[in-house]
Amino acid sequence: MAPPSYTIIGTPFSTFTRSITLALNYKGLPFNQVRCVPHSDTAYDNHPFGFLPTLIIHEIDGKRVDLKLRESMAIACFIDRVAPEPSLLISAGQGKALVEEQMWEFVSLVGAHGFSVVEAGVVKPRIAANDEGKLTDTEIRKQIQPAVDHLRKLLHKMEELMADDGYVFGSKLSWADFFLFPLLADLKAIPEGDLLSPRLLRWMENMNKLEAVQATTHGTLSVGARPP
Ligand SMILES: N[C@@H](CCC(=O)N[C@@H](CS)C(=O)NCC(=O)O)C(=O)O
Known part of the structure; x- marks a missing residue:
């Protein structure tokens, strides 16, 4: 082969x-x-x-x-x-999008803002502190509190850009979902995952049903793995 x-x-x-x-x-x-x-x-x-x-x-x-x-x-x-099909693009009129490019706008916002706030701000410091084992949970929460406040605001703003149900842009799966999912799957694996709203938790449930999600779970923080 x-x-x-x-x-x-x-x-x-x-x-x-x-x-x-x-x-x-x-x-x-x-x-x-x-x-x-x-x-x-x-x-x-x-x-x-x-x-x-x-x-x-x-x-x-x-x-x-x-x-x-x-x-x-x-x-x-x-x-x-x-590989244009199955498509990960969205059309105008799907979710809150009036123009197709809003899907790439969402992707870019996730990369430029979501990554630093979720991963660098909260997930990585939380994991490092847990793994080091020197601080209590209360001490860790206090240490990352400013970043968690920032995260709360980011999640709210990202959710405002999403359709009310289904995937990020409603019934159609898109790159927006594939860029947001890895960050929030990591977040859900740590105590600060409590910040995920009912809408985001419903979205994650939809995502977790995808074969692609199941096929890429191994080796991620969401199942307790560590790099590489
Ligand atoms: N703009 C890059 C960003 C990629 C990125 O930040 N990757 C992370 C790993 S998930 C990384 O390599 N970070 C290294 C660093 O921040 O120094 C892309 O879209 O591919």
């Missing part, structure tokens, strides 16, 4: 990496995954700044190229072009 045409560089623990593997699974594109953490030798071998993920495209039009594509939104556009 021919080897997969794609390799994804990045640990399943990386939320941006999971957004891409969710889509590869959903669209039925086989891939290999090289598990590495950011700023490791492998990450730098594949990304100029040692970030995750990189998608290695082994062949284009039958020719070996081993092209390294970085930046998850660029990778998403590539995946959409080579």
